[in-house]
Amino acid sequence: MNQATLVLEDGTTLQGQAFGAQTDAVFELVFNTSMTGYQEIMTDPSYRGQGVLFTVAHIGNVGINLEDDESGAPQISAAVIRSLSPVTSNWRAALALSDWLALFGVPGISGIDTRWLTRKLRDGGTQKAALSTKGTSAAELLALARQWPGLDGRDMVQEVSCPAQYVWPGDAGSQWVQPAGDQKASIVAYDFGIKENILRHLASYGAQVTVVPAGTPARDALALHPDGIFLSNGPGDPAGLPGLVETVKALIASGVPLFGICLGHQLIGRALGADTYRLKFGHHGGNHPVQHLPGGEVLITAQNHNYCVQPGQLDPAEVEITYQSLNDGSLEGLRMNHRPVLSVQFHPEAAPGPHDAHDIFGDFFALVGERRTHA
Numbered sequence: 001m002n003q004a005t006l007v008l009e010d011g012t013t014l015q016g017q018a019f020g021a022q023t024d025a026v027f028e029l030v031f032n033t034s035m036t037g038y039q040e041i042m043t044d045p046s047y048r049g050q051g052v053l054f055t056v057a058h059i060g061n062v063g064i065n066l067e068d069d070e071s072g073a074p075q076i077s078a079a080v081i082r083s084l085s086p087v088t089s090n091w092r093a094a095l096a097l098s099d100w101l102a103l104f105g106v107p108g109i110s111g112i113d114t115r116w117l118t119r120k121l122r123d124g125g126t127q128k129a130a131l132s133t134k135g136t137s138a139a140e141l142l143a144l145a146r147q148w149p150g151l152d153g154r155d156m157v158q159e160v161s162c163p164a165q166y167v168w169p170g171d172a173g174s175q176w177v178q179p180a181g182d183q184k185a186s187i188v189a190y191d192f193g194i195k196e197n198i199l200r201h202l203a204s205y206g207a208q209v210t211v212v213p214a215g216t217p218a219r220d221a222l223a224l225h226p227d228g229i230f231l232s233n234g235p236g237d238p239a240g241l242p243g244l245v246e247t248v249k250a251l252i253a254s255g256v257p258l259f260g261i262c263l264g265h266q267l268i269g270r271a272l273g274a275d276t277y278r279l280k281f282g283h284h285g286g287n288h289p290v291q292h293l294p295g296g297e298v299l300i301t302a303q304n305h306n307y308c309v310q311p312g313q314l315d316p317a318e319v320e321i322t323y324q325s326l327n328d329g330s331l332e333g334l335r336m337n338h339r340p341v342l343s344v345q346f347h348p349e350a351a352p353g354p355h356d357a358h359d360i361f362g363d364f365f366a367l368v369g370e371r372r373t374h375a
């Protein structure tokens, strides 16, 4: 196996073994604490521009299959791990992890003391970093990491949104669709880098889901006469997306039920007058406790975000804060008092889990149902 070199912008240099593609990559390095689901994490478009350090010690044992993708390709810029399984063993496995990453040009480094490095990022914050699996010197990698602009203020959504409108599911998702008793609810889903499991969940409520590109004007989405509109997850900094915030303002004003997850939630927050800010090291994992403030119950959730909505600027007469992180107190969900708008920062669709928050899709479809009854 070839050597690989990982250099952080503070000059920290780590050597390990290369896997995946033979190349250089520059990215923001974040750690993910999920114990399962590396394929879902690697294919989540919200990870664009980031290298993922997995705290779970052993990666690759079940290979890559044809069913668990959140999008059609790995979206991470690099994988940083403790130990790569030399064996791929699962009845669904179609490819070995390393071969799959190589196919898509994504490099990996194993043999890293991921516990030490995670604590460093936790204590000091997210860093830009560069990885080489083709022998680039540490000095060159350091320059690469320091010169790279990072994600703040950048529009990354245009890189991952669909090029044209389409109806979901295609054949691949049809096993998830439950028969609808009456006419299907029609949902328009804005694709900012949408995870397929969100589409599966929307369809599992018997909805007909039309996915539209991020740049679709509000009036074009509304011209489809949706019963509800969904705003997806997606990569990058919500502060870099002023055009989308204007679209969301128009969608809120339309009175059509609106549901946002993660980036979609952040855009709703900004449309309601709040700022967003960068978290020290983000939330990335499947073990994040949040509290439902109206009811007091605690949910364990999957999360993947670096930015967060600033609660202080939201008008309490208009907006109720519904969920809060029990790790750092940050805002995790909101709901408008007089309009059918709700959003969460975490991922109720999480695959492989946890599944505590699935019912939040039901909260959205309750709003959709109310509108259909009164329409």
Ligand SMILES: NC(=O)CC[C@H](N)C(=O)O
Pocket (backbone or CB within 6 Å): 046, 232, 233, 234, 235, 236, 237, 238, 261, 262, 263, 264, 304, 305, 306, 307, 308
């Ligand atoms: N998963 C997401 O939608 C992430 C939202 C945003 N890109 C963030 O990092 O905060």
